[in-house]
Amino acid sequence: MIELSNVSKLFDQARAVDDISLTVATGELCVLVGTSGCGKSTTLRMINRLIAHSAGSIRIDGRDIEQIDPQQLRRGIGYAIQSTGLFPHWTVARNIAVVPRLLGWPAERVRQRVEELLQLLELAPAEFAGKYPRQLSGGQAQRVGVARALAGDPDILLMDEPFGALDPITRESLQNELLRIQQQVRKTIVFVTHDMDEALKLASRIVVMDKGRIVQQDSPQALLAKPANAFVENLLGGQERGLKQAGLLRVDSLMQALARPTSAVTGPRIKATDSLRQALSLMLWHRCSSLPVVDDQGRQVGVLQLDALMSRPQ
Template identity: 45%
Template sequence: MLKFQNVSKVYDDGFKAVDSISFEIPKGELLVLIGPSGSGKSTTMKMINRMVPHSSGTISINGKDTDSYVASELRRSIGYVIQQIGLFPHYTIEKNISIVPQLNGWSAEKTKARVMELMELVGLDPTIFAGRYPKELSGGQQQRVGIARALASDPEVILMDEPFSALDPLTREQLQGELISLHKKLNKTIIFVTHDMDEALKMGDRIAIMKDGKLLQLDTPEKLLHEPAHGFVEEFIGKHRIIQNPELMPVIDIMSESVITTLPQSSPEKAITLIRQRKITDLIIVNEEKHLLGIVSAYDVIKKLNSIQTIEEVMTPVEHFLLDTTSAKDAIIMMDESPFGMIPIVNDKMKVVGLVTRGSLLSAMSSQWTETEDTHE
């Protein structure tokens, strides 16, 4: 769908920012570009919409060379989300989102309908937010507007240049989850630049690791963890993240026994206080006997804060959980299916005994690998 063939970028002073890279991105994939500063990841992404012109090689979309497009038309056909968001401060939220459809000649009726649809899609009630201005929104809300604007003209390709890096951890975690859900729902091709390996492992269908303008490895997160193809890749990912024989490791060895739980009758205000105090993004809901009932996200509680009496009203029943007799391998497999990025661990009575998150999974594997190294020294 999107193809790079021997693409390079050389500046006038001779600096080679990107050095003859070749790869393909199939339709509907979320590809993460990651590497240290100066690796060429942002330059690679910006060459797709010709914000940065490539010096040699060919970039094509659906078999059509991007050089054959008028640059302005190419950019309007590709969604673009940046870290600074770039909303026009003197435009309302509705007008900010409607800019590209209007430039593409959409009718006022079609444009308005699309804007309302997208605001709902990204969790912004249009009856509340459409007439507001960017300064009246939080950073997370502004970034949701940025995502809606990128989707406005229904592009096939969306570029995202470190879109969440300036946000606080709670908001960042929420938006990562929402983007994963949107990607599954809309099947857009997304190229996502980040400097955060945990974010890359969480977000990417595949991850491209770059250094000094070269593409060192492009693989699935699992393949990168298991089979780093280059010494730098191993170091950059963190060699202690490499997973060793997870089928032999009990899930109870990698789970955290410190699980923040609350009752379904808890008020939303109490839930938000608990979330902020414990610096978490989701709450495990249990009954009086500690039996697993569901999960509540901070985002859902905040969104419905003034319209619910108890958090049970926004609780999501848990579909993904594991028994304490299963293995780490089961957790690795299930993690990709878990919409909250966590897996409650229960005993045979459905009582919560632990929790596995993406972070704790990698951390536990790291400890296991370190212990193995120490044993063999």
């Protein structure tokens, strides 16, 4: 779907992006991660031609982007950024409708699309459609920014630290929303962040960048298991690695299942869909080495033993 071959970007003499090659398959959620100034945003902005690359080639669905009119290219690619870029004097509805209007959709279809997107982002249309950006909280504004990026139903979504300015709780809820939306609409997403935890949580593939180059690209699991060098290891948080790895696995991947669910349990318990990291934390807190595992209705469906965590193969 998106193919970068030996792409470089020079600003004056400085190499912001240095000979990177990267293929992002359809439906992937590819996260570019690295410290500030390593060339993530530049890479993203070359894909929608907001920045022209200096060398190499970029293809979308096999077509060289230099052969595509930049305006037309950008209408087919959603773009969401940290500062949202919402027009302050336009309502939420009008802001979301920018691309559909540029695409010449009939008014009724635009209205329906805005409503559908507000619902998808869990913003009640009756309440939010007529609001102005200054009347929104940071989290709501980011939701509108994501809705706008999705509005023209693009196949590709580029997201540049879209949740970077949010408090941790709002950020987590938007990350969960993005994962849910991605399950529903299956876009090809390139997501930029400097936050490795965000990358581990969201990515189907993580691309680690340093000084304009790609140092490693792998699944979150593989990255944690085998960081290519000390830089990646450090970015992964060194001694926290064990916990981060446990954060990627679900309790039901390791529990002993009961033959059939029993009635509701009281006391310390963990949900089957929670992470092994959360289970470990609960065990530490309650000083216990096993936990009943429950389903959404609170019925016990299994048991998780600390031993199972300890004897898990690497």
